[in-house]
Amino acid sequence: MEPTAVLPHIPSRTTNEELAEEKRLLIGEAAIRCFGQGGFHATTIEQIATEAGMSVGLIYRYVKRKEDILLVAIDQSLSLYESALIPIARLDLPPAEKLRQAMFAYYGIIDRKPDRAAITYRETWVLDKAGRDYVKQRELETNRHIERIIQEGIDRGVFRTVDPHFITYDIALLGHMWALKGWHFRALMSHEEYVQKQFELVMAYLRPPGADQVDGVESSAASS
Amino acid sequence: MEPTAVLPHIPSRTTNEELAEEKRLLIGEAAIRCFGQGGFHATTIEQIATEAGMSVGLIYRYVKRKEDILLVAIDQSLSLYESALIPIARLDLPPAEKLRQAMFAYYGIIDRKPDRAAITYRETWVLDKAGRDYVKQRELETNRHIERIIQEGIDRGVFRTVDPHFITYDIALLGHMWALKGWHFRALMSHEEYVQKQFELVMAYLRPPGADQVDGVESSAASS
Amino acid sequence: MEPTAVLPHIPSRTTNEELAEEKRLLIGEAAIRCFGQGGFHATTIEQIATEAGMSVGLIYRYVKRKEDILLVAIDQSLSLYESALIPIARLDLPPAEKLRQAMFAYYGIIDRKPDRAAITYRETWVLDKAGRDYVKQRELETNRHIERIIQEGIDRGVFRTVDPHFITYDIALLGHMWALKGWHFRALMSHEEYVQKQFELVMAYLRPPGADQVDGVESSAASS
Amino acid sequence: MEPTAVLPHIPSRTTNEELAEEKRLLIGEAAIRCFGQGGFHATTIEQIATEAGMSVGLIYRYVKRKEDILLVAIDQSLSLYESALIPIARLDLPPAEKLRQAMFAYYGIIDRKPDRAAITYRETWVLDKAGRDYVKQRELETNRHIERIIQEGIDRGVFRTVDPHFITYDIALLGHMWALKGWHFRALMSHEEYVQKQFELVMAYLRPPGADQVDGVESSAASS
DNA sequence: GATGAATGAGGTTTCATTCAT
DNA sequence: GATGAATGAAACCTCATTCAT
Numbered sequence: 023m024e025p026t027a028v029l030p031h032i033p034s035r036t037t038n039e040e041l042a043e044e045k046r047l048l049i050g051e052a053a054i055r056c057f058g059q060g061g062f063h064a065t066t067i068e069q070i071a072t073e074a075g076m077s078v079g080l081i082y083r084y085v086k087r088k089e090d091i092l093l094v095a096i097d098q099s100l101s102l103y104e105s106a107l108i109p110i111a112r113l114d115l116p117p118a119e120k121l122r123q124a125m126f127a128y129y130g131i132i133d134r135k136p137d138r139a140a141i142t143y144r145e146t147w148v149l150d151k152a153g154r155d156y157v158k159q160r161e162l163e164t165n166r167h168i169e170r171i172i173q174e175g176i177d178r179g180v181f182r183t184v185d186p187h188f189i190t191y192d193i194a195l196l197g198h199m200w201a202l203k204g205w206h207f208r209a210l211m212s213h214e215e216y217v218q219k220q221f222e223l224v225m226a227y228l229r230p231p232g233a234d235q236v237d238g239v240e241s242s243a244a245s246s
Numbered sequence: 247m248e249p250t251a252v253l254p255h256i257p258s259r260t261t262n263e264e265l266a267e268e269k270r271l272l273i274g275e276a277a278i279r280c281f282g283q284g285g286f287h288a289t290t291i292e293q294i295a296t297e298a299g300m301s302v303g304l305i306y307r308y309v310k311r312k313e314d315i316l317l318v319a320i321d322q323s324l325s326l327y328e329s330a331l332i333p334i335a336r337l338d339l340p341p342a343e344k345l346r347q348a349m350f351a352y353y354g355i356i357d358r359k360p361d362r363a364a365i366t367y368r369e370t371w372v373l374d375k376a377g378r379d380y381v382k383q384r385e386l387e388t389n390r391h392i393e394r395i396i397q398e399g400i401d402r403g404v405f406r407t408v409d410p411h412f413i414t415y416d417i418a419l420l421g422h423m424w425a426l427k428g429w430h431f432r433a434l435m436s437h438e439e440y441v442q443k444q445f446e447l448v449m450a451y452l453r454p455p456g457a458d459q460v461d462g463v464e465s466s467a468a469s470s
Numbered sequence: 471m472e473p474t475a476v477l478p479h480i481p482s483r484t485t486n487e488e489l490a491e492e493k494r495l496l497i498g499e500a501a502i503r504c505f506g507q508g509g510f511h512a513t514t515i516e517q518i519a520t521e522a523g524m525s526v527g528l529i530y531r532y533v534k535r536k537e538d539i540l541l542v543a544i545d546q547s548l549s550l551y552e553s554a555l556i557p558i559a560r561l562d563l564p565p566a567e568k569l570r571q572a573m574f575a576y577y578g579i580i581d582r583k584p585d586r587a588a589i590t591y592r593e594t595w596v597l598d599k600a601g602r603d604y605v606k607q608r609e610l611e612t613n614r615h616i617e618r619i620i621q622e623g624i625d626r627g628v629f630r631t632v633d634p635h636f637i638t639y640d641i642a643l644l645g646h647m648w649a650l651k652g653w654h655f656r657a658l659m660s661h662e663e664y665v666q667k668q669f670e671l672v673m674a675y676l677r678p679p680g681a682d683q684v685d686g687v688e689s690s691a692a693s694s
Numbered sequence: 695m696e697p698t699a700v701l702p703h704i705p706s707r708t709t710n711e712e713l714a715e716e717k718r719l720l721i722g723e724a725a726i727r728c729f730g731q732g733g734f735h736a737t738t739i740e741q742i743a744t745e746a747g748m749s750v751g752l753i754y755r756y757v758k759r760k761e762d763i764l765l766v767a768i769d770q771s772l773s774l775y776e777s778a779l780i781p782i783a784r785l786d787l788p789p790a791e792k793l794r795q796a797m798f799a800y801y802g803i804i805d806r807k808p809d810r811a812a813i814t815y816r817e818t819w820v821l822d823k824a825g826r827d828y829v830k831q832r833e834l835e836t837n838r839h840i841e842r843i844i845q846e847g848i849d850r851g852v853f854r855t856v857d858p859h860f861i862t863y864d865i866a867l868l869g870h871m872w873a874l875k876g877w878h879f880r881a882l883m884s885h886e887e888y889v890q891k892q893f894e895l896v897m898a899y900l901r902p903p904g905a906d907q908v909d910g911v912e913s914s915a916a917s918s
Numbered sequence: 919g920a921t922g923a924a925t926g927a928g929g930t931t932t933c934a935t936t937c938a939t
Numbered sequence: 940g941a942t943g944a945a946t947g948a949a950a951c952c953t954c955a956t957t958c959a960t
Contacts, residue, residue: 036940061371063287066933068707068943077942079937088934143426144368147285158430187434188443191427192420199419202367206382210411219412227450259516260923291951301925306952484919509819511735514954516922525921527958536955591874592816595733606878635882636891643871644864650815651863654830658859667860675898708944739930749946754931 027159029097030152032090035083045084048074050095058137062092062145092145093153099138100160102131107167117175118225124168125221129197133213139201165190172228181228189227196220251383253321254376256314259307269308272298274319282361286316286369316369317377323362324384326355331391341399342449348392349445353421357437363425389414396452405452413451420444475607477545478600480538483531493532496522498543506585510540510593540593541601547586548608550579555615565623566673572616573669577645581661587649613638620676629676637675644668699831701769702824704762707755717756720746722767730809734764734817764817765825771810772832774803779839789847790897796840797893801869805885811873837862844900853900861899868892 034042052074056065067088071078085091106127113120132139146157169190175181200207200216207216258266276298280289291312295302309315330351337344356363370381393414399405424431424440431440482490500522504513515536519526533539554575561568580587594605617638623629648655648664655664706714724746728737739760743750757763778799785792804811818829841862847853872879872888879888 038940041940067935068933071943078935079942080940082935083940144371147368148288185443189447191423191430192444192447195419195423195427196416199415203415203419206415219409220416223413223416223447223451226453227447229450262922265923290949302951303926303953304924306954307923310952312951486919489919515956516954519922526956527921528919530956531919592819595816596736633891637895639871639875639878640868640892640895643867643875647863647867651867654863667857668864671861671864671895671899674901675895677898710943713944738928750931751933751947752945754933755944758931760930 027156027163030093030156032084032094033086042084045076045080046094047098048076049081049084049091050098053091053095054099054135054138054141057092057095057141057145062141062148067091089149089153092141093149093156095138096142096146096149096157097160099135099142100157100164102135102138103128103164104160104167106131107164111167111170117171117178117180118228120171121168121175121224121228122221124171125193125197125224126217128168128194129200129213129217129220132197132201136201136204139198143198143202161194165194168193175228180230180233182230184228189224193220193224196223251380251387254317254380256308256318257310266308269300269304270318271322272300273305273308273315274322277315277319278323278359278362278365281316281319281365281369286365286372291315313373313377316365317373317380319362320366320370320373320381321384323359323366324381324388326359326362327352327388328384328391330355331388335391335394341395341402341404342452344395345392345399345448345452346445348395349417349421349448350441352392352418353424353437353441353444356421356425360425360428363422367422367426385418389418392417399452404454404457406454408452413448417444417448420447475604475611478541478604480532480542481534490532493524493528494542495546496524497529497532497539498546501539501543502547502583502586502589505540505543505589505593510589510596515539537597537601540589541597541604543586544590544594544597544605545608547583547590548605548612550583550586551576551612552615554579555612559615559618565619565626565628566676568619569616569623569672569676570669572619573641573645573672574665576616576642577648577661577665577668580645580649584649584652587646591646591650609642613642616641623676628678628681630678632676637672641668641672644671699828699835702765702828704756704766705758714756717748717752718766719770720748721753721756721763722770725763725767726771726807726809726813729764729767729813729817734813734820739763761821761825764813765821765828767810768814768818768821768829769832771807771814772829772836774807774810775800775836776839778803779836783839783842789843789850789852790900792843793840793847793896793900794893796843797865797869797896798889800840800866801872801885801889801892804869804873808873808876811870815870815874833866837866840865847900852902852905854902856900861896865892865896868895 032046036042049070053065053070056069056073059065067078067081070091071081074081081091085094107124110120110123110127113123115123142157146154149157165187169186172181172184172186172189176183176186197220200213211219256270260266273294277289277294280293280297283289291302291305294315295305298305305315309318331348334344334347334351337347339347366381370378373381389411393410396405396408396410396413400407400410421444424437435443480494484490497518501513501518504517504521507513515526515529518539519529522529529539533542555572558568558571558575561571563571590605594602597605613635617634620629620632620634620637624631624634645668648661659667704718708714721742725737725742728741728745731737739750739753742763743753746753753763757766779796782792782796782799785795787795814829818826821829837859841858844853844856844858844861848855848858869892872885883891
């Protein structure tokens, strides 16, 4: 398998890397809660410290710059997608069903942690080049799980011969729209409906010409 | 026609509204160039002033708070879409072709002014409630031009009976992806290819079952 | 008579001194209205200009620095006292009655223009040394009208042999208290009562021992 | 005893209220020294910080707005009067002597801290309504100590039946004149003479008709 | 004479980061 | 390891003053 992206080293003032990781987890979670309110710039270290139940000084034992906290937080968020997609990728299912499950898993995380998703999209560019490059790499790797499902469908002849990379990015982005424009969609439909509709959009694109639409995985064409 | 959103009043220290508008245009354009580099928070008023070729003090004659500059800049950006879509909406064309032209127009603006598009997506939430509400309204109004084209296609029976609002939001978001993830896509394809592909995705969704794919407006299924 | 204090020259950008004086009158009056709201520092030239119905630039034709406006305004205020006291000083009246009339005149101005009085007391020290010295001189000159009445009473033997300068300053200050602590006294008594009481205080001090209290000019010892 | 005025809460960025009070004391003292030079508006936070021997940032840990510094400084000043008057109020003395001591105590503070006194008089109105109301309340409470002495004299029949509230305000204001017009009086007399003269003025008002002036507490009728 | 747009120095305030305890 | 007081650079914003028209 291709080499995985490696998180730019965050120098800690401690030797106990294990403890450092544990604390960084707390810091990252607290940070997300804060960033969700007012974004990265409007959040102060003091707020994060309070939210994490530790002191400002302690945060700076495990983190060198404020930006590191953002990187940690985004990194944690990206791991969520990976964790959710890996088990599905391993299942032995027809490609369409596998894709459906992958989309529900991916979009489900966005629904349950909309702040994390929104922050990843909104604030990544605040990072320095190394941080941004890392996030891009991680994103690519995460998306690759979906990409492979589509490739598999194409190989098996159940999907049309499309550019799997392209439609994968669409899938990811349309998932994030639920976080970015949630204020709009939540009023119009449930999250399940939302995912189902996006899945149908994707399937309409992937389904080979002439293929019967009744393949069991989709239903509502025009619900609302 | 439905009432248009009205820009929250930005008080100027001047009575000459005409001059105020002229200056705000300059300020907005300069601001976009600056925000494109480092975002709203990393940009200082002094940078904007220098970029706009005026003094800090003068900016504050036409704007009350830094946020107002963002609102002005976003407002200008939104106007671009509207200006581009209105003439197309008036054309007498088959729905699919009209939609294609609308998408090319909409996406074309994003391609030519990627900073504007990215900022609108990334920084809107920095605005206060009044500003955010205004942007949401404007967005809805802009999207409505696309929505109507789709509705027309449905009414004429050339599009499937889908939720026009939903697919319209997808179209808009996928257009913005070119600005948000440009670093990724520009390396892979031309902007025309990008639009064409997204158009095909949308058409795969809209095309009624059994409809011949050869309707003259689309071509490449799997280009790259 | 001793030489009168001379207003530090305020250079105007015009040759027509007559017009300059006329405009300065308007500026001073507008300034007082503004200073009354928020004091000297919180008032902007623009506010004064608007209040005076002229432009900022025009003010600067007749005044060189913002402080000049304050000086002009204070000078106008001081003239009010002088104008009111001079005719009384010329009257041929028993000293106690003359003093009573002088106090009513002096205090009456404070009552009718409390902002002017308060500003003179509060903001004088903002002036540069030349300005402050001028105000001090003017104040001395104004007080001298009262001082002379008291001296006359002493000379005639109807007042006790006190330090006329000292009690005169008391009289002036107690008059200004109505402007400085008006919020307190206006709720407790009418302005006439206030003056009467202060007059009685002064007369208790000035009245020679054994002198009959019934000299027609006083009445209420403990009104409220 | 009547409820005391409560200082509007000044939020500190610290939980250690004890330290906060200690620092606020230093800040207030430094502020007074600065305000004495150029007044509230002409004084910069940086000047106060330097004078207090701390950094600008530290000041803002214990104070939220510049105005808070003024409030703190004025509050400290008002406490001085109270501290000086309370022990005297408890003494068992003839009313006239008690009043004399109270006036010497009150005026003595003004003589020793003329800047504090002047600032309280000049700058109070800069405070917001809550601050102003607090200062008014404190002033009333302080004055009440003097008021009670006078009332006692009236009750015992050694003072005339006057309005004690009124003469008390006179006493307070005439004391402050030494701070406001010190440049004038210091050249003419010692502070003791000044107090003695004002005391005589007050006693002339309070002494019942026919009472012998030789009651041991006063002497010079026309000293200078 | 009159206007008000334009300047830019300087003030208040915030907050990332350090470091003594 | 943990704390939070202390620093000071830098940002936003105001407004006295000037000057082209």
